[in-house]
Amino acid sequence: MGEFLTEFRTETTLPAPGGQRGTEPGRPAGAPKRRGPIGTQRDGRPGPAEGEAVMLLERARAEVDPVLRDVLGSLPGPMRRIALYHFGWEQADGTPADGGSGKAIRPALVLAAAAALGGPEARAAAVRAAAAVELVHNFTLLHDDVMDRDTTRRHRPTAWTVFGVPDAILAGDALQALAMRLLAEDPHPAAPAATARLADCVVELCAGQHADTAMERRGPGEVTLDEVLAMAEAKTGALLGSACAIGGLYAGASDADVAALDAFGREAGLAFQLIDDVIGIWGDPRRTGKPVGADLAARKKSLPVVAAFTSGTPAAVELAELYARPSEEDDLDHIALTVERAGGRDWAQNQAADRMAVAMQQLARAVPDPEAAGGLLALAEFVTRRSS
Amino acid sequence: MGEFLTEFRTETTLPAPGGQRGTEPGRPAGAPKRRGPIGTQRDGRPGPAEGEAVMLLERARAEVDPVLRDVLGSLPGPMRRIALYHFGWEQADGTPADGGSGKAIRPALVLAAAAALGGPEARAAAVRAAAAVELVHNFTLLHDDVMDRDTTRRHRPTAWTVFGVPDAILAGDALQALAMRLLAEDPHPAAPAATARLADCVVELCAGQHADTAMERRGPGEVTLDEVLAMAEAKTGALLGSACAIGGLYAGASDADVAALDAFGREAGLAFQLIDDVIGIWGDPRRTGKPVGADLAARKKSLPVVAAFTSGTPAAVELAELYARPSEEDDLDHIALTVERAGGRDWAQNQAADRMAVAMQQLARAVPDPEAAGGLLALAEFVTRRSS
Numbered sequence: 001m002g003e004f005l006t007e008f009r010t011e012t013t014l015p016a017p018g019g020q021r022g023t024e025p026g027r028p029a030g031a032p033k034r035r036g037p038i039g040t041q042r043d044g045r046p047g048p049a050e051g052e053a054v055m056l057l058e059r060a061r062a063e064v065d066p067v068l069r070d071v072l073g074s075l076p077g078p079m080r081r082i083a084l085y086h087f088g089w090e091q092a093d094g095t096p097a098d099g100g101s102g103k104a105i106r107p108a109l110v111l112a113a114a115a116a117l118g119g120p121e122a123r124a125a126a127v128r129a130a131a132a133v134e135l136v137h138n139f140t141l142l143h144d145d146v147m148d149r150d151t152t153r154r155h156r157p158t159a160w161t162v163f164g165v166p167d168a169i170l171a172g173d174a175l176q177a178l179a180m181r182l183l184a185e186d187p188h189p190a191a192p193a194a195t196a197r198l199a200d201c202v203v204e205l206c207a208g209q210h211a212d213t214a215m216e217r218r219g220p221g222e223v224t225l226d227e228v229l230a231m232a233e234a235k236t237g238a239l240l241g242s243a244c245a246i247g248g249l250y251a252g253a254s255d256a257d258v259a260a261l262d263a264f265g266r267e268a269g270l271a272f273q274l275i276d277d278v279i280g281i282w283g284d285p286r287r288t289g290k291p292v293g294a295d296l297a298a299r300k301k302s303l304p305v306v307a308a309f310t311s312g313t314p315a316a317v318e319l320a321e322l323y324a325r326p327s328e329e330d331d332l333d334h335i336a337l338t339v340e341r342a343g344g345r346d347w348a349q350n351q352a353a354d355r356m357a358v359a360m361q362q363l364a365r366a367v368p369d370p371e372a373a374g375g376l377l378a379l380a381e382f383v384t385r386r387s388s
Numbered sequence: 389m390g391e392f393l394t395e396f397r398t399e400t401t402l403p404a405p406g407g408q409r410g411t412e413p414g415r416p417a418g419a420p421k422r423r424g425p426i427g428t429q430r431d432g433r434p435g436p437a438e439g440e441a442v443m444l445l446e447r448a449r450a451e452v453d454p455v456l457r458d459v460l461g462s463l464p465g466p467m468r469r470i471a472l473y474h475f476g477w478e479q480a481d482g483t484p485a486d487g488g489s490g491k492a493i494r495p496a497l498v499l500a501a502a503a504a505l506g507g508p509e510a511r512a513a514a515v516r517a518a519a520a521v522e523l524v525h526n527f528t529l530l531h532d533d534v535m536d537r538d539t540t541r542r543h544r545p546t547a548w549t550v551f552g553v554p555d556a557i558l559a560g561d562a563l564q565a566l567a568m569r570l571l572a573e574d575p576h577p578a579a580p581a582a583t584a585r586l587a588d589c590v591v592e593l594c595a596g597q598h599a600d601t602a603m604e605r606r607g608p609g610e611v612t613l614d615e616v617l618a619m620a621e622a623k624t625g626a627l628l629g630s631a632c633a634i635g636g637l638y639a640g641a642s643d644a645d646v647a648a649l650d651a652f653g654r655e656a657g658l659a660f661q662l663i664d665d666v667i668g669i670w671g672d673p674r675r676t677g678k679p680v681g682a683d684l685a686a687r688k689k690s691l692p693v694v695a696a697f698t699s700g701t702p703a704a705v706e707l708a709e710l711y712a713r714p715s716e717e718d719d720l721d722h723i724a725l726t727v728e729r730a731g732g733r734d735w736a737q738n739q740a741a742d743r744m745a746v747a748m749q750q751l752a753r754a755v756p757d758p759e760a761a762g763g764l765l766a767l768a769e770f771v772t773r774r775s776s
Binding site: 075076078079139143146147165166167169170171172173174176177178180181183184185191192193195196199200202203204206207209210211213214 | 463464466467527531534535553554555557558559560561562564565566568569571572573579580581583584587588590591592594595597598599601602
């Protein structure tokens, strides 16, 4: 969780949608339907909901990218170069690159929310807003990497390692400004409210990142579960919630529906973060070769770890001793087992399930028509790897 | 010029307006009226135009500060603390402070431009926009100090030295977001255009700061006068121009008048920067105790220095030798004299006068009524220290 706004750990190429593209009917939303515990192992082939999610993500990418390329192209030379590098569209020397610019989950949520409550017309009207949300996401990534001194992003050296810290800060500043300009120039009546909401979200993201860096300086035993949950909500939940809420605004949704969409995105975002933290300790069942225990080696205060620390169990005492003395001969499997024995894994998986249940309730409230809610449901299941 | 957006060198208390407050009639604008070379020595007492400028600055501060305190108060705790410290309203420990938060020249320009073309009603409507401009200015200062590693701002330790680099970056990010939210929540019909303009200005400020940091890595002989003028326009002129243009937007001004107001602010901003650079070498005639030659000791590529370097004179050759070997026994007076002999001082003062002449022409174009233009004229004279 040492990231400003967490990127998905699996940044590899999306599974090919195969023959399911466009043929997958809307699936019913409503009450949560468990098909096994969240984050359980899968066979690696896209299921029906995943197929729909992949299609929505690819479609969002295809619609938003031209807008992004257009506004990024309007930047002055040096800022443009850094931005295009960060998005994976240029190499550091300015030659074209075919790198992935992320999964477009946030733009896809904007568009799916607009479509759910306003149909294709609202969806089409929300493309600029979806691009603005993606710009804000990427602005936070640029600054996040500077603050956390992260050197790799989407399998490439981070922008600050290539262009220097000042230019990475400046490029992030410029991307935030571009996001706001995109919305300010949008004649849609929802644009001012969307701008205000996105600006509020930036403030929340900043507060979340502050909380994260502040926690890094404290011992794991000094951090409460409420604190770390609040931080994860601000860092990860806030922008997913805002994406859904902004889509709702473009569909002319009521205040109550917009609030429910925000809550849906937030809760799904928290569920995602919980699962992501589980994967950071016990590995991604969908991805071979993922180093298991990386977060433990870095002594991250991830959600399952803090849950284990605050469990009051004998295993918690043992974990505190293990965490206090990092060494190169760490037995990461043993630490992972200790977190598990202290209940950290079960807690995280149950929390994720609970959060998804709340997300589904909020979704059903905002979008009672199950068919209309299908896109948002598929995306939420995709990010939390629930689909099977 | 090592600052993102240059603050005024004289950040001390404003001269007391004395008996002139409110009694000074509007002064005629129009063609520039020279009363001696720009930046010439004065007797230290505020003259009539300075009295008017001081009144406008104090009035702007009084109107904008409540809005700023309100929006800064809405920030989450840690971000709020950093922002209030940066604005000089709190000590680092959160106790109240009575520090100066700057001269409010940019908000005063917004309000004066609105008043010049739209009267008191437009002026009152533009207060939120004026606060937004001030937030953007302060966001750039926070980030500027991080990038330039400056340790003092407004006579206090900079925010990053007190709260750390990550929190100073985050507080700056949050201030940019607050600025955009203020405008987005403003129901005035000019708000979207003002938001777009302010966002564009942020991009230009970023490009200017990039150019500045990039030039720092080059030798003074490798920098052209055009480059350094373009950089100063982006870093200093752009926000002063935007402030005037946004005021015009709130007055319902035509596109042509808004463009003329922008040009007025830009040119006045460049004149200010030229005079500020002259003061950075030869000292401020209005302020005893200002260390003369500070910019030379730091080997800054300020405008008079680049002019001297590119003059093709024998003194330029001598200057290149002096600049190449900084030492603690630098004879700064001798270097200053060499810049002067190479024509750097005359060039800067003539350029400043030319820029002010263009500024006055643009002002006369946008605001033909001399009485209505009086406030903007007084502010422009104040920042360039032309008033006597």
